[in-house]
Amino acid sequence: MSQALKTSLFQEALNAVDALFLDDQAALIDVLNNRLKLRQRQQVVQEVREV
Numbered sequence: 001m002s003q004a005l006k007t008s009l010f011q012e013a014l015n016a017v018d019a020l021f022l023d024d025q026a027a028l029i030d031v032l033n034n035r036l037k038l039r040q041r042q043q044v045v046q047e048v049r050e051v
Contacts, residue, residue: 017025 017028020028
Protein backbone atom coordinates (compact mmCIF):
# COMPACT_ATOMS: atom_id res chain seq x y z
CA MET A 1 0.00 0.00 0.00
CA SER A 2 1.43 3.37 -0.96
CA GLN A 3 2.13 6.05 1.62
CA ALA A 4 -0.37 8.39 -0.06
CA LEU A 5 -3.11 5.76 0.19
CA LYS A 6 -2.25 5.06 3.83
CA THR A 7 -2.43 8.78 4.60
CA SER A 8 -5.72 9.07 2.75
CA LEU A 9 -7.25 6.11 4.62
CA PHE A 10 -5.97 7.48 7.92
CA GLN A 11 -7.46 10.90 7.17
CA GLU A 12 -10.76 9.26 6.22
CA ALA A 13 -10.75 7.40 9.54
CA LEU A 14 -10.08 10.62 11.44
CA ASN A 15 -12.89 12.38 9.58
CA ALA A 16 -15.27 9.52 10.41
CA VAL A 17 -14.33 9.71 14.08
CA ASP A 18 -14.81 13.47 14.08
CA ALA A 19 -18.38 12.90 12.89
CA LEU A 20 -19.19 10.72 15.93
CA PHE A 21 -20.76 11.97 19.13
CA LEU A 22 -18.25 12.50 21.94
CA ASP A 23 -19.53 9.46 23.86
CA ASP A 24 -19.05 7.32 20.76
CA GLN A 25 -15.54 8.71 20.28
CA ALA A 26 -14.70 7.76 23.86
CA ALA A 27 -16.14 4.27 23.36
CA LEU A 28 -14.09 3.88 20.19
CA ILE A 29 -10.95 4.86 22.06
CA ASP A 30 -11.71 2.21 24.69
CA VAL A 31 -12.20 -0.45 22.00
CA LEU A 32 -8.99 0.54 20.22
CA ASN A 33 -7.00 0.56 23.46
CA ASN A 34 -8.28 -2.92 24.32
CA ARG A 35 -7.41 -4.22 20.86
CA LEU A 36 -3.95 -2.65 21.06
CA LYS A 37 -3.30 -4.27 24.45
CA LEU A 38 -4.43 -7.63 23.08
CA ARG A 39 -2.15 -7.35 20.04
CA GLN A 40 0.77 -6.35 22.27
CA ARG A 41 0.16 -9.38 24.50
CA GLN A 42 -0.03 -11.63 21.45
CA GLN A 43 3.25 -10.20 20.18
CA VAL A 44 4.96 -10.89 23.52
CA VAL A 45 3.65 -14.47 23.51
CA GLN A 46 4.96 -14.95 19.96
CA GLU A 47 8.36 -13.54 20.91
CA VAL A 48 8.58 -15.87 23.93
CA ARG A 49 7.72 -18.85 21.74
CA GLU A 50 10.53 -17.93 19.37
CA VAL A 51 13.14 -17.92 22.14
